[in-house]
Amino acid sequence: MRTDALILSAVFGYLGLLFLVAAWGDRRAAQGRSIINSPTVYALSIAVYCTAWTFYGSVGRAAQFGPSFLLIYLGPTLAMMLSPFIIRKMVRIAARQRLTSIADFISARYGKSAGLGALVALISLITITPYIALQLKAITVSHAVLISYPQSAESILYNERFWMDRSLWVALVLAVFIILFGTRHLDASERHEGMVAAIALESIVKLVAFLAVGLFVVFILFEGPGALFTQVAQTPALSQLMHLESVPGGATGWVGMLILAFLAFLTLPRQFQVLVVENIDERHLARASWLFPLYLLLINLFVIPIALAGLLLDAGDPDSFVLTLPLSAGLEGLPLLVFIGGLSAATGMVIVETIALSTMVSNQLIMPLLLRFKALHTDSKGGLARWLLRIRRVAIVLILLLGYLYHALIGDSYSLVTIGLVSFVGAAQFAPALIIGLYWRGATRLGAVYGLIGGFFMWSYTLLLPGFAQSGWLDSALLIEGPWGIGWLTPYALFGLEGWDIYTHSLLWSMFINVGLLVGISLFTRPTLLEQTQAALFTEALHPNLPTTSHRRGQTTQGALHELLARYLGLKAAQQVFSTRTQTLSTFQKDQPAADELIMRAEQALAGSLGNASARVLINSVVRGEALDIESLLNMLDITTQTLEYNRRLKQKSDELTRIGKDLQSANDRLRELDRLKDEFVAMVSHELRTPLTSIRAFAEILSGSQAVPEEKRQHFLHVMVLESQRLSRLIDEILDLARLESGRMTFDAKTLDLAALTDHSLEAIARLQEQRNVHLEVTILERPANVIGDPDRLEQIIINLLDNASKFADPADPHVLLRLYKQNQHIYLCVEDNGAGIEPSAREHVFEKFHQLQPGDTSTGGRPKGSGLGLPISRAIAVHLGGRLWVEDAQVLKGACFVLTLPEAEPNKGNPAP
């Protein structure tokens, strides 16, 4: 029953179904009733990630390395979980700038560089062709297995001529399919709705086929998972395989494989195509971010059971277990379904990948070359548009043939998994330029170019070259001894890095070089204006205030612009660009200057068809003065970063100025206050000096006057004059003391002295005065010696001043004064109390103000002059200068005022005893 005819009719029947679905999708799109505008279809189209490699190779890898194949699917799961941060940004940028491929995307990011675009396209072609070959090989092998079972498939594979190979024919049918549904529009940024619909269908078919074979193996061949795993447990070689240690390269292998799959998922041209270019609505990402991982989980559910079953039953080549297991059970229908499933996995990948590559080849490789030929610029209207489509179609056929050639010539020496992973590492080289470029504004074109070249070189050396050596195209001694026998250049153990699996090894070195060059060179190169603009548009893509694209200012006529669009895109497309706005074609005037917005739209339309770099070249050919309106762009961007930063600094400065202003104001106020105080002081000094002078002058004039003064009065007047003169000179002394104290010019003869002895001395000096005033003086000295550091003359001045004040303010009827000296907390306390009225707490600090005078209890004490009001301020200033304090409080014993002087206790000075 398994005849070639039946299989072929199934194959072409399936392909025919794809044609129908794609045609239906395109027709619905043309009617404006899209069938793919759904997050579910979007998620299914992303499942193009699961190729024939997944379908056949996962089981193969699980049979060889245990659960490590899962990492290939955990990477994309991670990427989808992070899609709000990375993929959403890519989708938004690509939609705004109408980018058509990963090469276009990277070239746009780095200043619409044609060279960089060409480089990405070229690398894609080199790294992806083997991957296409891998799909074709899978079709060939699976067909051979199906035909020749139970004989080995090898006899067919090695004896057939290449035109007998079904995969060649499949490739040719696919070419027709892709040309029909992939090059319908010139505008590559428009969705290929029919193709996406077909891909989504293929994702369903391959999932159903794989689940069917899985269910068959587990529940029919083995009567449930319990039975299967019991048998496995009895086979030690198998149960060991399921341990995590069986991953090549150990822990680094795990991490390396996860990162590799993550990066490849974002950078493989076909993934970029379905994820970014074909995305209809950014919001579809939300559902796809869990639906796609769920799809991956389902399609991997039976991988390990099938691998174990195949090994248990010894079903031949592990890559073909999904076919050989149902075949061995004698089934006919299921193997065919599995074969179709594998076919769908392979064709889905080939279709999308080829569209992506052909767009790159036409837009990034051929178009920039064509634009160099002047002759093309004067071609007839619309001619180039047709040319471009032809180029794409030829590219599709060539890419598929190239894939087929690769498969026919060298593909045999690789397992499915090997080819896939080599391609993964190659595609991952785009990741630094892509991802770093999305987040770091400083990444420059030169950095990206050298990073790519460096990474590509490392990839070629550590994976591609060894592949050739293994195929026998190069001396295999290279792998063991290194080139020219240099050990540390061995491709699989570069610089002595051994014990890693070859993919992680290659990923590490290529990424190290790639990222290093990208970052290093970017730091030392200056981006052009256009690069800066594009970098800003990319890195700030998710910012709400961002303008949709870079503004440009230039001068051209509407006619010139129209002609350009008509020539490259056709008349219809040109008219669309001119009529989409409020302005219709009726307002089109050939000689009128084109508005900036129109130029911008024209460039976008060209970019969608020719790639952004070529579009820029073309627009520049008719627009004079490529002056990017970077100001308006930066103005808007600056709201996010620079202005905020600038504003922050400005505010900081202004705050600083305000503070300085306040400081100045308060300093000024303080100066003004000091000035006022000085004026007041001068006025007070003059007042105080005038008072005794008044008496002196009056009595002098009286005594020298014409009239005789009685002798008794004359004596009295003379006595008053002497007292007032003494008062005057004392006042002058005090004013000078105070001035010197305040200006710090007073000299202190500081030494260790005994305050108790000094007090004795002061009491002797004042004894006579106290006697005159009838003051009862009591002295209690509890500390002797009381060592302090100070100037004896100044300290004596304080003591006498305090005793004098006390006797003045003591109760005049029965004046009592008490002096106490004691030590407390390493301080010497000297307290002078009187039995007067005391001082109100609120007035206590005022007594230390200059010229403040309290009235003595008795104001009628005749010739006794008042104090100057300077004694206490001077005493306090001296005390403070000696590290002590002077204040007033309630008397403890005598109920009047108590003045307290404290000074820090000093070490006794042995060599110089106190006075």
Next chain:
Amino acid sequence: MTKVLVVDDEPNIVLSIEFLMEQAGFDVISALDGEQALECVAANEPDVVLLDISLPGISGFDVLEALRSHTATVQLPVIMLTAHGREAEREKGFALGANAYITKPFSTQALVEKVQTLLGEETS
């Protein structure tokens, strides 16, 4: 007999002015602070007042203001006799109704003449 009231908190200044005024043939009464001064004016009805500004308690300016606010004393000649020589204080004195303003230290002769002049104007 003409009565002169001397208001000053400096006893020695009061002493000298008392002697001067007595020599010039006036009766002299004295007060050492503002309140005492107002009491003296009420009790003794002096013909002229020599008034210091810096006084314990209420100041000389307050005393002058009080005198000018009573009909009985609104015309009473007052000579400010003070050590406060600043222009602002002098103006304040005149504004409050002082008849003369003499700064300390003063010329004894000028003081006596000023008192005589004021009393002469008063009587004529």
